[in-house]
């Protein structure tokens with residue numbers, strides 16, 4: 001019997017609750033969930049008869065995390081591109097092999113990505129799904145998202161066709177009519193990039209989004225691909241809206257940031273991605289000065305981890321690193337960190353909710369949707385002492401510490417185990433996709449794709465000589 005059967009109220013007892021309404025921390029506090037909502041927050045709550053009790057003592061209860069940009073369809077290739085640059089990614093996915101993906105491969109990626117997100121306490125994901133080259137691919141993507149518990153926004157895209165073409169195709173309209181039905185667990189956006197062509201060929205795709213009343217999400221400020229021209233065109237044509245999510249926004253001028261700030265959009269920062277792929281420096285250090293709302297994202301599991309603990313950690317590090325560097329360049333010293341741990345936890349929760357226009361998500365308050373995470377791992381030496389809960393989330397915790405996850409009031413992970421998830425089936429699906437891609441590409445292309453050439457590095461001449469060191473053959477550089 002499932003101790004968390006549908007409709008049974010749940011109470012999380014005695015946790016350290018982060019309501020995410022500022023820097024408030026509520027120690028020894030209960031959270032009562034009834035139906036799909038948070039019913040009450042406080043110490044010693046009286047729970048209805050028959051409520052399931054979860055001991056949250058020693059743990060942190062926070063809102064479910066929200067990832068605002070993840071290419072879930074690519075997850076069946078987990079880790080394949082660990083050593084890629086953005087150029088290599090574009091060549092592999094956009095030009096050479098992305099079109100090999102069949103609907104079942106999109107399904108395999110989305111299924112695994114959805115399970116992976118839940119496991120890590122990410123209860124909402126914007127699926128930046130730009131591999132939808134036929135309606136069958138789109139159906140497969142939506143089928144997978146609807147088969148795994150969790151909240152998703154399908155951001156529909158197709159890198160194999162110009163946006164003005166696929167958005168105006170009758171089969172796209174038909175998909176929207178059939179599949180996007182106002183389901184609270186499946187939102188919808190359009191996903192395409194604005195390349196800065198003076199004729200602004202993306203215009204008709206924006207018109208479609210406006211007509212459907214759905215937001216656009218766009219990779220903006222990507223070095224060598226999208227930049228200030230695209231932002232200016234969107235602005236001049238009146239397509240920058242509060243619902244627009246600008247992904248990366250890393251290689252942009254202050255003028256573009258002003259336009260984003262003035263039109264109310266938000267920026268989705270994928271720090272791990274920007275740091276190693278080359279879109280530009282992770283921009284939080286710059287956009288903070290413009291007051292632009294920020295959310296966090298992981299981009300793709302082809303390179304990076306699918307959990308937002310990594311995103312919070314990397315973002316704090318990159319922001320502070322840049323502040324120190326900028327100061328050092330002026331001969332100055334940073335004595336106080338401007339970006340605090342609670343701010344990145346806010347970006348991973350409430351920031352994501354704001355970005356997708358969901359004010360019923362991202363905080364722990366009565367009446368809000370019950371998307372919750374309990375971080376607790378009694379067997380871990382890293383679980384105590386719990387002194388600075390925001391710092392604990394950002395710098396100490398990791399996905400293995402996610403003890404319990406609720407989505408829409410439903411317990412989907414408990415005692416570190418996913419409930420009602422068929423991991424074996426997901427594994428078999430991913431295996432089939434890997435096998436298919438590998439055999440279709442051929443062994444040589446597969447290996448070459450995963451192991452790009454390494455540029456030669458010349459060891460610099462050194463004016464100092466350490467005779468003893470050099471004579472010691474056991475030392476290697």
Ligand SMILES: [Zn+2]
Pocket residue numbers: 069071128219247299
């Ligand atoms: Zn992306």
